[in-house]
Structure formats: structure tokens, C-alpha cells
Amino acid sequence: MQPFIQAKSKYMNRDLSWIEFNRRVLEEAQDATTPLLERIKFLSIVSTNLDEFMSVRVAGLTDQLRAGYTKTDFTGYTPEGLLRRIMKRTGKMVQEQYRTFRELTRALxxxxxxxxxxxxxxxxxxxxxxxxxxxxxxxxxxxxxxxxxxxxxxxxxxxxxxxxxxxxxxxxxxxxxxxxxxxxxxxxxxxxxxxxxxxxxxxxxxxxxxxxxxxxxxxxxxxxxxxxxxxxxxxxxxxxxxxxxxxxxxxxxxxxxxxxxxxxxxxxxxxxxxxxxxxxxxxxxxxTGDNIFIIEGPVDLSFLMKLSSSLPGYEQLRYPKLEPVYPLEFDEADDYFEVLRRKDVLVYHPYESFDAVTDFIDQAAGDKDVMAIKMTLYRVSGNSAIIGALARAAEAGKQVTVIVELKARFDEERNIAWARQLEKAGCHVVYGLVGLKTHAKIMLVVRQEQDGLRRYVHVGTGNYNDNTARLYTDIGLFTCNPVIGEDASVLFNEMTGYSAPHDWQAFGVAPNDMRSKLFQLMAREAENAAAGKPARIIAKMNSLSHQEMVDELYEASKAGVSIDLIIRGVCCLKPGVPELSESITVRSIVDRFLEHSRIFYFENGGDPEVWLSSADWMTRNLTRRIELMCPVHDPELKATIIQILRLSLTDNVKARILTPSGQYVRPAVEGEPLRSQFEAQIIRTWKRKSPSV
Known part of the structure; x- marks a missing residue:
């Protein structure tokens, strides 16, 4: 496979980087060590990924061409030149996809x-x-x-x-x-x-x-x-x-x-x-001009997803079943609020059950002392228990406010239906702010207690969706930290009413604050490196395509900061380039579950800070969406998150390392093979350990 970047550019192109991500998904379908029915599932995912890419990204480039737009993007491509390269590379990928399909049908x-x-x-x-x-x-x-x-x-x-x-x-x-x-x-x-x-x-x-x-x-x-x-x-x-x-x-x-x-x-x-x-x-x-694909087999392989999951039996051709465990802290508790008054709780999906989230909302809905429930909904499952709990809470006379993002791409119709159902139950439904998508994942429960009102907060890296919580790796934090609770109240006030930008005590919030806060944290690491103090950044996310974020990471690297990026999909940064990004590594993990959690780690001179976030470092997330990043204060929970990062950084089975040429290569296996998602399944035994990264 030839390098796909311009030799003189210090950036990868977003869309060409995405094609390389989809190629890594295709590699899972081609991997003989992957169970056969899982391989055809990955082949289906390649198709649905490409469908969305064509209907959104390629469609946008086509519109630019029709409008006569000829300017280059920050990676050096004009719409015409980029579209030509995209079609050539996706055409080759489709050919490879159907060669794989024929191989898999023989194996089946x-x-x-x-x-x-x-x-x-x-x-x-x-x-x-x-x-x-x-x-x-x-x-x-x-x-x-x-x-x-x-x-x-x-x-x-x-x-x-x-x-x-x-x-x-x-x-x-x-x-x-x-x-x-x-x-x-x-x-x-x-x-x-x-x-x-x-x-x-x-x-x-x-x-x-x-x-x-x-x-x-x-x-x-x-x-x-x-x-x-x-x-x-x-x-x-x-x-x-x-x-x-x-x-x-x-x-x-x-x-x-x-x-x-x-x-x-x-x-x-x-x-x-x-x-x-x-x-x-x-x-x-x-x-359609030259945008015609000749298909060597059945047109549209997305049907393979349903086939692989609906066949009875054939368990030997699938991954072993994973039964999510109920979080230890809540396992035998009758009162979630009592647990959270003692300590914060971290839930790691899909290894720990999303039922903890729905059960918490259900308890809040039925608790006579709960005064108000507020939450954001971006993508919700087709038969969501959360919707029912919120409706019951409103019918019981509680103040229920739900910010439903109607513009969640391809989930618009479902979200419209949920919004109407919630309104009928008496919930206050808000459709977000003009020009911004509400992508933050947060829930606030206000409860009357003996010593006054107390706020309970849940923030997550993924959607309030019980279906995807079984397929995606995501992290949720439960806390009644008063500072986080106060920030949560202000955030909901900003989203539902008129409020000037806030001086956040704990949160980083896009579009007004998060980017500058991240820049400050990176600059602090650079200053610590210059002063000879420990300086390290670890960032785990889905995509990195914001030019200023890439430039800030380059500056931190030049200052001597050690930077490890765990980026599943698009990455516009070139790692390992002399005098630019020598101290930066980038790895991608594509495995059984979709890596979806966003985690930011800053060494802070030996006193590490850990943040959970809803945001990737993309232009849309940092400038056109309401996003949230929240600190994790509890030392034990920090240790758990650091362990998650450590597993990702030492994965030598499903990880791919990005080279300066734009290629992703498998790491050398030194010692025992380590597959991070399989190691994470033993969460009960290491959840309270305190390892270093």
C-alpha cells in the first residue's frame, strides 16, 4: 500500500485518513484468527461505513465542485484533487472487499x-x-x-x-x-x-x-x-x-x-x-459522472450483519459471549444515592452493565425526594427504558427537562418520535441551541435531603443508548461532587435559557471554553518539560482533525513532552517526524468492540489529571457542538482509567501504529501477546489497583 499523504505536508488529510481506518476494519474481516461469523460482520461494517462516508463527506466535496470551489484545505488538497484520490482508493477497497466476500463464502x-x-x-x-x-x-x-x-x-x-x-x-x-x-x-x-x-x-x-x-x-x-x-x-x-x-x-x-x-x-x-x-x-x-462502482458480487453487503447475528447455533464461529457484570459498588445496594454520598463510581461499558445507568434513572424517577431530573439525549435505542423512566418521573410531578438533539445524523426521525413522547408525558423538551449540536452526555438529579439540596451527576463518553453500550467501549462517571454539580446546573441553564458564558470550576465546555482549556493543559506540560519536570500527554479519542489542536501537539512535542495518542479513526497528525513530532506516537485499535471512550491524561509534574469527555478533537466538536470534559478526582477511579490507557498502549494484537508515511503497521510482539479488550474483561480483579501508565 502506497503512502497517501503529500510529501511536503505536515498533516494527513482527514478523508484519506478515514479510508485507511475503514481499511483497518476490512483487515478484521480478512484476519483468519477472527471467528468466521464475526468476519462477515466486519465486512458488513465496511459497507455501512462507506455508505455514510459517501452520503456525507463525498457529497460535500461534490457540492463544492458544483459550486466552483477551488481553494485548498490545510492539508493541501483541492476538492477536485481530493475527490479523485478518494474515488480511486475507495474503488480499490471495494474490489478488495468483494475478494474477501468470496473468500468468506467459501469458508462458510x-x-x-x-x-x-x-x-x-x-x-x-x-x-x-x-x-x-x-x-x-x-x-x-x-x-x-x-x-x-x-x-x-x-x-x-x-x-x-x-x-x-x-x-x-x-x-x-x-x-x-x-x-x-x-x-x-x-x-x-x-x-x-x-x-x-x-x-x-x-x-x-x-x-x-x-x-x-x-x-x-x-x-x-x-x-x-x-x-x-x-x-x-x-x-x-x-x-x-x-x-x-x-x-x-x-x-x-x-x-x-x-x-x-x-x-x-x-x-x-x-x-x-x-x-x-x-x-x-x-x-x-x-x-453521477465517474462515480460508478462495478460490483463483483451482491450489491450492498450490509445484509451480512443481520445474517451473522440471527443464525441460531454456530457459537464456535462467534466470539465467546460477554455478560456485562453489574458494577461492584451498586451490586448489592438498595439506594444509589447513599452509595454516591460515600464515593464516586466509574462504570466501564460494555464490561460493566449499562443497567446501572437505567436503574439509577429509574430510582430517581420513583424517589419522592427527587425534585428534578435533567439530561441530554443524542442517540437513544429503539426501545429505551430511559424514556419510560423520564416519562414516569414527569407524570409523578417532578421537574424533568430533556435536551433532545434533533440533528443527530440518521437518528433524526427516532429522536423526533422520542421528543413527542416525552412532551406528552409532561417533560420539558428543549431542542438545543441554534447552530450548535448538543453532543455532551450528562444527567443531573436534584434531590432534597436533610442537609439541603444535593446534586447527583452522571457524565459519559458515550450516548445514553443501551444497545450501543453493549457494542462500544465507553466510560460513565457517577458523582455528587458539589463543584461538578454546580457546573452541571449552570450548563443546563445555558442550554435551556439565556446565560452568559460561565467561568467553569471543573468542566471544560465547547464551543467557548474547551479548546482554550486543552491548550492551557498542553502548554503547562510544555513548561514542565522545559523545567525538567515529568511531562506527558495521553489522549484517547475517535478522531483528531482540528488543525490548531494538531499544531499545539506539535509545539508540545518540540518542547519535549512525551505524547501518546490512541485514535481509532481519523488522524491528521503525522507522528515521529524529526524536529516536529519526534516524541508523538499514534495507535489505532480495531477489535470486537468499537473503541469509543474519550480520555485525556496530563502528567502535571507528577500529579496526574484525568478527564473524561464527549468530544473528539475535531473542528465540529470544538467549534460547532456543545461538548463536555469532566475531571476525575477520586484516586482509585483515576487508577482505573490509567489502567485502561495502559492496556491500550501495550496492545500488540489489535493495535496498529501510524508511521510518518501515513501507513498503519502492526507493532512487534515482544513477550506475551496482549489484547487490550480481552484483558479489560477481567475488570473485577483490577478495578481498584493503582498501576502507573
């Missing part, structure tokens, strides 16, 4: 899981599939002809379609063909399990689109299908909101979601061997 077949073509079915199987098609599939299909009297129908983004090229019976072969499209129903299973052959223990599947192709003639009486080809269109999915002029933000977002259906085309995926007439018709309609 050896395990008795077989993708079968309809023409290869036995007569008995064919008869059963004929019945299934006529009973369940045919009634929901709608062939849509395209001709002079019937204009091209709306093609939904990221939906699978069939392009049907036909000749009327009696027409000569050289006559201009007829053309129609059929949407493959997204509300039917993409993979159909076929009854086993007699005496066989193997499990066979056909794809829904192949079943439709086999029966395509039943929908075009009097015509002969000469080609039936799969295709999929990706449209621009980024919302363009006039928040200043919107009288009702909820209604404005609902309108924009409807307009998203007609977003400008960005990418066209077509199956290998697509009929030339059909392809010309699609190219003329969608005007």
Missing part, C-alpha cells in the same frame, strides 16, 4: 452455510421457493416502467433495485429495448433460508434479489426480459437547515428529512455485466 460453505443460486436448487427446493415468491414476495413488488409517458420514478438512497431491460414479444433483437426498475423490498429478509436437501445438515440461503430475478417474467406479460441487473444509488444525506429562520425546528427537520429523498446523486453501484442500455439510462438520469 465448509462450515455448512451455503449461498445457493436459484438455478442450483433441487426440484423440491425450487417448488418451495416458487410458493414463497408467489405468497410473500410477488404481492409487494411494483414494476415501474420508464418511457415517454412515465418519467423516471424516485429512486431512494441506499435501497437495492433491479434494472430490467426487455423486448416486446415479436420485436427484432436490434430494436431499442424497453426499460423498467423494481425496488427489492427492504421489509423482507434479504437472505431466505431454504429447506435443507434430504439427508443434509447444511443450511442453504438464496438472496431475495436472485429469487425475484428468477421469477421476473411473471411481472412482464408479453415482454421478454433480456437482462435483470442489481443497482443502488447513494444520495447526498446531509441536512441543510435554516435554523435562524425556522419557527419550529422540529417541523423544519421533518421537512428536510423528506427533502433528503431527493438529495443529489453521489454514487452509483452496479452489478458486473450490467446491460449497456440500462447503464446508459441510469447514467443519464442520475448524472
Amino acid at each position: 460453505a465448509k462450515e455448512g452455510l451455503i449461498f445457493t443460486e436459484c438455478e442450483d436448487l433441487t426440484p423440491t427446493q425450487k417448488k418451495l421457493m416458487d410458493t414463497y415468491f408467489h405468497d410473500y414476495v410477488f404481492p409487494v413488488l411494483t414494476p415501474m416502467a420508464v418511457d415517454q409517458s412515465r418519467p423516471f420514478p424516485l429512486v431512494h438512497s441506499l435501497n437495492l433495485y433491479l434494472a430490467v431491460t426487455l423486448l416486446r414479444e415479436g420485436d427484432a433483437p436490434d430494436e431499442e429495448p424497453y426499460f423498467a426498475i423494481i425496488q427489492v423490498p427492504s421489509n423482507l429478509p434479504r437472505t431466505i433460508k431454504i429447506p435443507s436437501r434430504a439427508g443434509s445438515a447444511k443450511m442453504e440461503f438464496v438472496l431475495l434479489e436472485d429469487l425475484i430475478k428468477t421469477h421476473i417474467g411473471t411481472m412482464f406479460a408479453g415482454y421478454t426480459p433480456i437482462s435483470v441487473d442489481s443497482f443502488r444509488l447513494t444520495r447526498n444525506a446531509d441536512l441543510t437547515l435554516d435554523e435562524e429562520g425556522a419557527e419550529d425546528l422540529l417541523e423544519e427537520i421533518e421537512k428536510e428529512l423528506k427533502r433528503r429523498r431527493w438529495g443529489s446523486p453521489v454514487r452509483l453501484e452496479v452489478q458486473r455485466g450490467f446491460h449497456p442500455y440500462a447503464l446508459d439510462t441510469l447514467k443519464e438520469e442520475f448524472e
Whole structure:
């Protein structure tokens, strides 16, 4: 793999760095030591990652080109030059992805899981599939002809379609063909399990689109299908909101979601061997230019995610089940408030159960002494216990305030539904501030106690979502520290009312304060290094793309600060460059769980400070979002977080090290292999240890 950065630039390009991240996800699908059904899951993730990248990032570059924008970004790329490189590299990645798919289908077949073509079915199987098609599939299909009297129908983004090229019976072969499209129903299973052959223990599947192709003639009486080809269109999915002029933000977002259906085309995926007439018709309609991907297999591999998780049995082809433990501090407690009055509590997901968060809210909802509950909601699961608890609290007469972020990309519709449900229950629902997304993860419970009102706070690195808490690594802190509680009250007042920027006692808050606070902490490390004191920065996050943050890290490195960055995805910083970043290392960990926690460590001359945050060091997080970073004061909890960082820094199985050339390489294994996510599963035994980094 060739280096992907400009030789003279001291920065990596954000979008090209993202492609390298998705390549690391693909490597997990290619890794023979990864269980087989987990490998096909990673292959699915590659597809869904690329879908979002195309519908947002590539769509934005396409818009810039159409607008005639030619300026270079801070990494030295023009929109045209960057788009050309993106399409070339993603094209190669898709080819590699489908080579991997073919390899994995062969491996699945050896395990008795077989993708079968309809023409290869036995007569008995064919008869059963004929019945299934006529009973369940045919009634929901709608062939849509395209001709002079019937204009091209709306093609939904990221939906699978069939392009049907036909000749009327009696027409000569050289006559201009007829053309129609059929949407493959997204509300039917993409993979159909076929009854086993007699005496066989193997499990066979056909794809829904192949079943439709086999029966395509039943929908075009009097015509002969000469080609039936799969295709999929990706449209621009980024919302363009006039928040200043919107009288009702909820209604404005609902309108924009409807307009998203007609977003400008960005990418066209077509199956290998697509009929030339059909392809010309699609190219003329969608005007995607060169953004066409020829697919060597089933179009859209996202269906593999559901297949891998829904198959009964085959546990030997999956990771061993992880049962989250209930946090020790709460395990036998009847009163969470009593526990928190004694000490702060840290919860590390998914190794510790997210039930601790929902149970805490549930207790607060039913506690007669709780006066108010306030929290932010960015992404919530489809059947959230949190929503029910908040509704019960409001119905019980408590003051419940919920800041629902309606602009959480691709979760807008779900959040609108939650907002309406909460309002019906009597909650005060606030949709955030104009021009800013509310991305902070915080909950405040105000309780009347014998010595007065006391504030209980939960801050987290991830969303209040019980589903993702089983799949992402995140950290939550429970505390009744009065300083943190006071800052939490002020933060909610700023988000819901009119309040001047606050002089925070504990928090760092974006967009007004966090960046400057981080700069101050970095500068302090540089001063300590110059004075011969211990100086170190460790930062764990998802992405680093803010130019000023990169520059500040460069300055700290030049001053002699040791800097270790654990960045799962995008990284615009070049580590290990002489006289620029010699003391900086960057590593990425892609493993069973999505590394999602944001942790910042500053040595502080031997008295370390540790912060938890909702924010990556990206421009959008630091300038266009309400974000939060919160200090961890308790020495035992600091030690736990330091242990988490230490595990990440010593991982030599799933870590990749970023080189100055832009390549990610596996570290040399010295001594015993160490896989940080597997070591973290023994959290009960090391949670109270006090290791050094």
C-alpha cells in the first residue's frame, strides 16, 4: 500500500485518513484468527461505513465542485484533487472487499452455510421457493416502467433495485429495448433460508434479489426480459437547515428529512455485466459522472450483519459471549444515592452493565425526594427504558427537562418520535441551541435531603443508548461532587435559557471554553518539560482533525513532552517526524468492540489529571457542538482509567501504529501477546489497583 499523504505536508488529510481506518476494519474481516461469523460482520461494517462516508463527506466535496470551489484545505488538497484520490482508493477497497466476500463464502460453505443460486436448487427446493415468491414476495413488488409517458420514478438512497431491460414479444433483437426498475423490498429478509436437501445438515440461503430475478417474467406479460441487473444509488444525506429562520425546528427537520429523498446523486453501484442500455439510462438520469462502482458480487453487503447475528447455533464461529457484570459498588445496594454520598463510581461499558445507568434513572424517577431530573439525549435505542423512566418521573410531578438533539445524523426521525413522547408525558423538551449540536452526555438529579439540596451527576463518553453500550467501549462517571454539580446546573441553564458564558470550576465546555482549556493543559506540560519536570500527554479519542489542536501537539512535542495518542479513526497528525513530532506516537485499535471512550491524561509534574469527555478533537466538536470534559478526582477511579490507557498502549494484537508515511503497521510482539479488550474483561480483579501508565 502506497503512502497517501503529500510529501511536503505536515498533516494527513482527514478523508484519506478515514479510508485507511475503514481499511483497518476490512483487515478484521480478512484476519483468519477472527471467528468466521464475526468476519462477515466486519465486512458488513465496511459497507455501512462507506455508505455514510459517501452520503456525507463525498457529497460535500461534490457540492463544492458544483459550486466552483477551488481553494485548498490545510492539508493541501483541492476538492477536485481530493475527490479523485478518494474515488480511486475507495474503488480499490471495494474490489478488495468483494475478494474477501468470496473468500468468506467459501469458508462458510465448509462450515455448512451455503449461498445457493436459484438455478442450483433441487426440484423440491425450487417448488418451495416458487410458493414463497408467489405468497410473500410477488404481492409487494411494483414494476415501474420508464418511457415517454412515465418519467423516471424516485429512486431512494441506499435501497437495492433491479434494472430490467426487455423486448416486446415479436420485436427484432436490434430494436431499442424497453426499460423498467423494481425496488427489492427492504421489509423482507434479504437472505431466505431454504429447506435443507434430504439427508443434509447444511443450511442453504438464496438472496431475495436472485429469487425475484428468477421469477421476473411473471411481472412482464408479453415482454421478454433480456437482462435483470442489481443497482443502488447513494444520495447526498446531509441536512441543510435554516435554523435562524425556522419557527419550529422540529417541523423544519421533518421537512428536510423528506427533502433528503431527493438529495443529489453521489454514487452509483452496479452489478458486473450490467446491460449497456440500462447503464446508459441510469447514467443519464442520475448524472453521477465517474462515480460508478462495478460490483463483483451482491450489491450492498450490509445484509451480512443481520445474517451473522440471527443464525441460531454456530457459537464456535462467534466470539465467546460477554455478560456485562453489574458494577461492584451498586451490586448489592438498595439506594444509589447513599452509595454516591460515600464515593464516586466509574462504570466501564460494555464490561460493566449499562443497567446501572437505567436503574439509577429509574430510582430517581420513583424517589419522592427527587425534585428534578435533567439530561441530554443524542442517540437513544429503539426501545429505551430511559424514556419510560423520564416519562414516569414527569407524570409523578417532578421537574424533568430533556435536551433532545434533533440533528443527530440518521437518528433524526427516532429522536423526533422520542421528543413527542416525552412532551406528552409532561417533560420539558428543549431542542438545543441554534447552530450548535448538543453532543455532551450528562444527567443531573436534584434531590432534597436533610442537609439541603444535593446534586447527583452522571457524565459519559458515550450516548445514553443501551444497545450501543453493549457494542462500544465507553466510560460513565457517577458523582455528587458539589463543584461538578454546580457546573452541571449552570450548563443546563445555558442550554435551556439565556446565560452568559460561565467561568467553569471543573468542566471544560465547547464551543467557548474547551479548546482554550486543552491548550492551557498542553502548554503547562510544555513548561514542565522545559523545567525538567515529568511531562506527558495521553489522549484517547475517535478522531483528531482540528488543525490548531494538531499544531499545539506539535509545539508540545518540540518542547519535549512525551505524547501518546490512541485514535481509532481519523488522524491528521503525522507522528515521529524529526524536529516536529519526534516524541508523538499514534495507535489505532480495531477489535470486537468499537473503541469509543474519550480520555485525556496530563502528567502535571507528577500529579496526574484525568478527564473524561464527549468530544473528539475535531473542528465540529470544538467549534460547532456543545461538548463536555469532566475531571476525575477520586484516586482509585483515576487508577482505573490509567489502567485502561495502559492496556491500550501495550496492545500488540489489535493495535496498529501510524508511521510518518501515513501507513498503519502492526507493532512487534515482544513477550506475551496482549489484547487490550480481552484483558479489560477481567475488570473485577483490577478495578481498584493503582498501576502507573
